[in-house]
Amino acid sequence: MKKLRRKFLKLSSIFSVLIFTGLFNLKFQNKKKFVWYLKKSDK
């Protein structure tokens, strides 16, 4: 039982690390709007 719990803990800990630092990084936020800072010559 303890071994199972430890495994769960380890998995949940990896999941949290991803949430905290990684998972969101990989997605382009389509629903958000952005205001670009561009040069005149870029347009």
Add this chain to the structure above:
Amino acid sequence: MILNSFVELEENKFPVVIFGSGPAGLSLALELEKKNINCLIIEAGDEFYNDESQSYFKINTEGTNLKDIPNSRLRQFGGTSASWGGWCKPFSDLDIKKAGLNSDEIKKYQSETCKILGIKNSFRESNINEDFNQIEFQYSDVNFYEKYFFHIKKSKNILLLLNTQLSHFEGENKKVEKAVCISSGKYFNIKSREFILCCGGIENSRILLWTKFKNKNLLKDNSNIGKYWMTHYWILGGIGFVDLKNFKSLMQNNFLDRDGEIHIASNENNLKNKLQLGLYLSTNEDQNFIKEMVKSILCIAPEYGKKITKSILNKSLKCGNIFMHLEEDPIYDNEIVLDKNNKDLNQIPLAKIKYKSSLKSKTNAKSELEKLANLFKQKDLGRVALSNEIYNLKEFENLGNYHHLGGTRIGNSIEDSVIDKDFKVHDISNLYVLGSSNFRFGTYKNPTFTIVQYSIKLSYDLKKKLI
């Protein structure tokens, strides 16, 4: 050694009792062990996570909505390190001085802190311009359970008692005499010489507030308990392209070459009255992400869009999200209070947070991101787009408030703080507080590194006091 139930201990044999087995409490215990000082650790939770134990950490908030507070405070051995992964960076000299501490002294414990957190002792900074520095973090994923539980089980100097909740302290004449604890519904008292509270960035305040409520004299003049509570906002500030070749050329070989994110922070020496901020430019290799970014810019800037398409294909241009860690200004009315309408299973009031997010933090985020966007544009380092919410100073999407800071803040005087520069509660000779609740200012840095550093400092101070 692990105790199965509480037994009376000789006061002088275990002169230090530590409440909480998170990074603060365990670091202190391990350092005391090295100095041959025995201690008893009281942990409210069990060896592992369980829902009943976690129910003691239910919390209500009043004011601005806070995200993920319950998930970032775990009531179990190792505390929140059980689900933690953090970019570690020590406080700067300026941060330490602002807290009233001696930066040379705190720095002495940096190498030992790195050993505890299992990271390299390298935190370089490289100047980009007058506003920004490129900074180096070290990533720690140390789980204190995995690293230290079996060590403590075998230790003769450290005793550990699990599933035992600290209710409050009792004492008179500016001294704590006993800690009142509860285990399986039964109350008992623990006596010792030194009492160290390390229960976390919210719980430390709650326990001191309950102690104040239960005692007529103890803490009666300490009116700042729970006050100046802060958090870090973790938000998406924008998106951007980075031309690494131009970036490296601007920094004249001082670029800190690392895989993954480029970390940038506001230049602290040039901040004046502003707040600090950390920027994390993720450099993404995902083809879909790159396509979406290029599409987004081709619509409004076709010339630049064409130019960058080639550069992205030959990998000299990186793109990604820009995340921000925002410092908040300490505000007296942002506070932890006792929630008298909601009690835990032992009928002790839970904590409640009264909190309003700071406008200063938002305007600071906007102005610093604008500076970065203009720098990228002028020096052709790439292009940056600000999220519309930041641009218009609207309520932004909060990705999580994982850090809980303040509430038992450090300071010189009882008029504006709870503990002194030795982490000792003002006007009480034997009660100390460790953890991020001590922070006077939030900075943008993750708190764990500093929490451990402060714990090591206290171990040396206790050694002097006890021997």
